[in-house]
Amino acid sequence: MRIGVVAPSAPVTEEVAARVTALVAADFPGAEIRFHPQCFERHHHFAGPDEVRAQAFLDVANDPDYDLLWFARGGYGSCRIAERVLGGLESPAGNKIYLGYSDAGYVLAGLYARGIGRQVHGPMPMDIRRSGGEEAVSRALRWAVSADSLSLEPLLRAGDKVVAFNITVFSQLLGTPLQPDLNDHVLMLEEVSEFMYRTDRSLFHITSNPGVRRAAGIRLGRCTDVPENDPDFGETEEEVVIHWCERSGIPYLGRCDIGHDADNKLVPFGTI
C-alpha cells in the first residue's frame, strides 16, 4: 500500500507530516507514505497556486505506484482545481483510492460522478492534531491497509449505495459538473462551524435539488462548533434536517457517525 498525500486546499506543516509518517512506520509495516512537497507550499489562503496544487494531485493520481491518494486536510480550495484535475486524469487514476472529507468533497464528488477510482469519506493526516487524532488517522489507515471493517460507519450495509459530504460543500457543488447521480443513495451529511440559519439555508438548497430528491434518504452526522446566534435559531440541526426532509419528501433516516471530529468514521462511496 503506497500512499501519496497532496493538499488541494490549505497547507500542512512538516510536523504534521512527520507525525503521520512516524505513525505509519510504527503501526503499518505494510504501508509507505509520502507527502508531496506541494503540501508545504503557501500561497495566500492555499497550499500553492491553483496550477501547483492541481499538478501535485495529478502527480499522485496518475502515478501507478500509488494505491491511495490522501487529501492532507480540509479548508478551502479543491473546487478551484477540480475541473483541471478531472480533465488531467489518466488510466492509473482509475485504480486508486481517494480518501478525505470536508473540502475534499468537491473532488470526491467529481470522481464519483465519473466513476474514477474509489472515493472514501474519512479522516485525513491533519486530523492527527485533534484530541484523539492519532486514533482517527489510524482508523483511516486500518481500513486502507487491512480493510478493517470496524473503521467503517457502523450503519453501512452491503448493497446500500452511500455518499457522505459536508453540508456546505455539497450545497456548493449542486448544479455543477461535480454533482453525482444520487439515485437510490443514502446521503450522509455533516457540518462544522456554521450558524444554524446557514445550515437551514443549505438544507433548503440541498433538498430542493431534483437530483437530491431521488436519493433514498438523508442521514445526519454531527454538526459541531455551531456559533451562537442572536436570536437563537430555535431548531436543532436534526430538527432542521427533519423539517426539510418532510418539506421535500426525502426520507430522513436518522443520525450517522461522521463529523469534523476524531470519531469521524469511513464511508466508501457507492456500495461497500
Next chain:
Amino acid sequence: MRIGVVAPSAPVTEEVAARVTALVAADFPGAEIRFHPQCFERHHHFAGPDEVRAQAFLDVANDPDYDLLWFARGGYGSCRIAERVLGGLESPAGNKIYLGYSDAGYVLAGLYARGIGRQVHGPMPMDIRRSGGEEAVSRALRWAVSADSLSLEPLLRAGDKVVAFNITVFSQLLGTPLQPDLNDHVLMLEEVSEFMYRTDRSLFHITSNPGVRRAAGIRLGRCTDVPENDPDFGETEEEVVIHWCERSGIPYLGRCDIGHDADNKLVPFGTI
C-alpha cells in the same frame, strides 16, 4: 400607489415603520403605505412562523388594492416560504411590483422565473436605519411612485435583460425551482459580510452552473464589510469575479451600482 409591506425573513420595529410611513406622508402624497402586522411578529430568528409569514405575503400579493409589495428587510427566511407563496398566488399577484433585495432574492427569483408581476431589486424600509438611509428609501419610492429613472442603476439600457442578486442568495437558489432562466441576461451581483474565500466559493458555484453560463455577462456591485481572513485571501472581489468569469467563459462586464448600502440603486428584472 398603494404599498403593502411584509417581512418574509426577520421583523422590523414599529419605529422603522413609523419613520417610513412619515416619509411617505411627507414626500409622496400620491402614495399610501401599510405595514402588515406580521412585520412586527417575532418567532426565534423570524418575523413569525413560516405559515404566518407566507400568509402575510399572500394577503398583500393577492389583494388587488395593492400596487406594490415591499419586502420590509433582508435577513434570512424567505427561502423557507417561497414554495408556499408561489403556490398560493392568485391573479391580482400578477399586476404588482415586488421590491426588495438580499434575502428577498429567493422570492424575486421565483416570481421572475414564473413571470408573475414585476420584480425589482432595490432599497427596503429597513434601510432607513442606515446613514443616508432616508435617501435610499426615497430613491425606491421615487421610482415606484413617479417612475423616476434617476433611481435606476445607471448602466441599465433599454432592451437589456437584467437581474440583480446577493451572491450568497443567488448561489443558494441555483438548481432549485426558484432559479430563473438567465439566457442573455446581465447578472448583477453584490455581497455583504462574507469572507472572501466564501465569495470565491460562491462564484465557483455560480459560474459552474450551466444556466448561468448562458448569461450575457456578470456585473459586480459592492462587496462590503468583508471580514478579515488569516491568511489574507490575496484577491479582491473583482479579481475573484474576473477569475471565475475567465474560467467559465462568462463575460465580465465591469462594476455596477448596487450593494448593501445607502447608495444601492434599483434594478427592475428583465428589460426596463
